[in-house]
Amino acid sequence: MKCYRLLLAVSLVCPLFWGETLTIIGGSPEKDPGVVSVKPTAADSVIISLPVPSPKAAAIKPLAVPTEPSPAPAAPRVALPSEFQHESAMYLQRLIGTWTLADARALLGEPIRQRPSYEEDKSVVGQIYAFPDPSKRYKEMELDFDADSGLLHGVFVYPQGLTWQDCRRLWSGEVSPTEGPSGRTFYSYTNRHLDVLVDRGGNVISLGLY
Helix, strand or coil: CHHHHHHHHHHHHCHHHHCCCEECCCCCCCCCCCCCEECCCHHHCCCCCCCCCCHHHHCCCCCCCCCCCCCCCCCCCCCCCHHHHHCHHHHHHCCCCCCCHHHHHHHHCCCCEEEEEECCCCCEEEEEEEECCCCCCEEEEEEEEECCCCCEEEEEEEECCCEHHHHHHHCCCCEEEEECHHHCEEEEECCCCEEEEECCCCEEEEEEEC
16 A cells, blocks of 8 residues: 555656556556556646755856056156266266266266276276266266276266366366377376367367376
8 A cells, every 4th residue: 555655656657757557567457457547737836946046156256457567666866966066077976986887877867878998908997888978067977896896986078168278277287189080189188187088170089087
C-alpha cells in the first residue's frame, strides 16, 4: 500500500516537467484497474523562482585606469643677490675658487649648453657651461669649472652694446694688446684679472674674468 502511494505521488509530479501523460508500467487503465493514467492540469502547474543576484553583486566594477604620475614641481629659483643684479659678472668673479656647478644651477637654473675648455697644449682642463643672465645685463654668461677640483675658475660674459672706450672708462690701468684674426684685438689688463675681446669696429665681444 505504501509503495502504491509513492508511485502515485511520483506520477503526479513528473508530468509537470514533461507535459505528457504518464502511464505506470504494468498494464492499461482499461484492462488493469491498478494502472493509473494522469494528465497535468493548470492546478498542478508549479512556478519555480530561481534566486537572482542583487544589483550590487551583479554590477561589474570598472577597472582602474592607470594614470601618469604628475611631474615634480620645479625647484624655486633663489632670489638674486643685490650685488648680482648690480653687476653680475663681477659678482661671479668673486666666487671663483669656491663655486660648484650645483651652486650655479641653484642661482642661474639649468645650463643651455656646454663645451670643454682647453689648455694651450690642447689638453682638456675643464667644462664650460653657458647660462642666460637673469639680471639681463649680458646676453649670456659662461662658467668654466676645473676638471680636477670641480670649482669655478673662469667667467666669460657677452655684453650688449659695450665698446672698448666704455671699458677704458670703467676700468683703468695698463693693458697688453694681442692682434687676432678678422681684425679682432685681445686686451689683457695687467693690474686686474680681466681680458677684453674687441672686434674690428671697437665693439666688445666678450669679457673674460679669472
